[in-house]
Amino acid sequence: MDEQPVFEHRPAGGGSAPGDGTGQALARAELSEFLRTRRARLKPEEVGLPDFGRHRRVPGLRREELAQLAGVSVAYYTRLEQGNGRNVSAEVLDAIARALRLTDAEQAHLTHLAKPKQHRKKPSARQQRVRGTLCRLLDTMEGVPAYVIGRRSEVLAWNRMAAAVFGDWSELPPQERNWARMVFLKPEYRELFVEWDQKATDIVSYLRMDAGCHPDDPRLSALVGELSVKSQEFRRLWATHDVKEKSHGVKRLHHPLVGELSLSFETFALPDDAEQSVVVYHAEPGSASAQALRLLASWGTDATRAGASVPGEQ
Numbered sequence: 001m002d003e004q005p006v007f008e009h010r011p012a013g014g015g016s017a018p019g020d021g022t023g024q025a026l027a028r029a030e031l032s033e034f035l036r037t038r039r040a041r042l043k044p045e046e047v048g049l050p051d052f053g054r055h056r057r058v059p060g061l062r063r064e065e066l067a068q069l070a071g072v073s074v075a076y077y078t079r080l081e082q083g084n085g086r087n088v089s090a091e092v093l094d095a096i097a098r099a100l101r102l103t104d105a106e107q108a109h110l111t112h113l114a115k116p117k118q119h120r121k122k123p124s125a126r127q128q129r130v131r132g133t134l135c136r137l138l139d140t141m142e143g144v145p146a147y148v149i150g151r152r153s154e155v156l157a158w159n160r161m162a163a164a165v166f167g168d169w170s171e172l173p174p175q176e177r178n179w180a181r182m183v184f185l186k187p188e189y190r191e192l193f194v195e196w197d198q199k200a201t202d203i204v205s206y207l208r209m210d211a212g213c214h215p216d217d218p219r220l221s222a223l224v225g226e227l228s229v230k231s232q233e234f235r236r237l238w239a240t241h242d243v244k245e246k247s248h249g250v251k252r253l254h255h256p257l258v259g260e261l262s263l264s265f266e267t268f269a270l271p272d273d274a275e276q277s278v279v280v281y282h283a284e285p286g287s288a289s290a291q292a293l294r295l296l297a298s299w300g301t302d303a304t305r306a307g308a309s310v311p312g313e314q
Contacts, residue, residue: 042101071095077096104245105244112213138278144280145165147279151275155179161296166192180203209244260289262283265281
């Protein structure tokens with residue numbers, strides 16, 4: 001099923017949204033907050049520095065301690081943390097990333113924020129389209145749920161098994177076929193995901209990563225603004241500045257028809273479009289979850305309609 005949405009998000013308020021026509025200024029603000037929150041999470045003893053206990057007035061490392069670990073001057077690091085990273089070198093960013101013990105995703109996010117001109121992908125407003133051959137490939141994957149996810153956590157295409165497991169997204173208006181909207185604004189998705197808190201954290205981390213690459217994307221800005229207004233949980237998670245790239249893992253679901261499901265998933269980025277990924281779920285052979293998937297497949301469109309009436313998510 002090839003559903004290619006054209007979104008018309010209206011601007012909305014809600015904190016530090018990633019872009020509203022002032023992408024560079026917002027990128028500087030994001031850089032400042034990201035460095036501050038990464039520095040705050042490190043304890044002195046974790047990096048071999050003395051801890052002065054109650055005399056320490058800031059959470060985590062001080063700026064001068066981080067600068068010492070990275071091998072840069074305090075003034076230089078202070079300017080960077082204030083959002084002035086225009087002339088920072090890749091070597092300095094690498095040193096700061098090591099000092100902050102950033103993950104690969106966090107280091108990439110730091111680079112996007114510090115050097116937005118070099119790393120911003122320009123056509124942020126273009127309509128996302130899925131190749132017809134890819135849609136046909138999804139349809140041939142009869143035994144496993146699979147879908148294509150694009151920018152801003154938008155669900156772009158899916159197969160029959162994905163509809164049976166997560167709900168038939170064709171029943172939703174195009175602008176609502178979005179993981180962030182479904183997770184935070186649709187109560188039925190809390191019922192579907194056994195570990196809803198982790199799902200919500202992951203979704204926000206993916207959006208933060210997207211925001212670092214596209215600080216001037218008005219649709220992403222509108223999405224973040226709307227979610228910030230409507231969901232206190234989203235506001236709290238957005239303020240952590242955590243980032244993550246979708247890769248692989250296990251999701252536990254409570255399906256309205258077949259009960260508990262434990263499904264592993266793998267994410268495959270498209271080689272000709274890094275902004276789209278195919279996500280495929282599968283169950284352990286011989287497991288109760290595998291039997292449940294076969295049952296859903298045998299129900300065909302009946303299972304799809306039943307799934308669509310309850311939740312609908314990844």
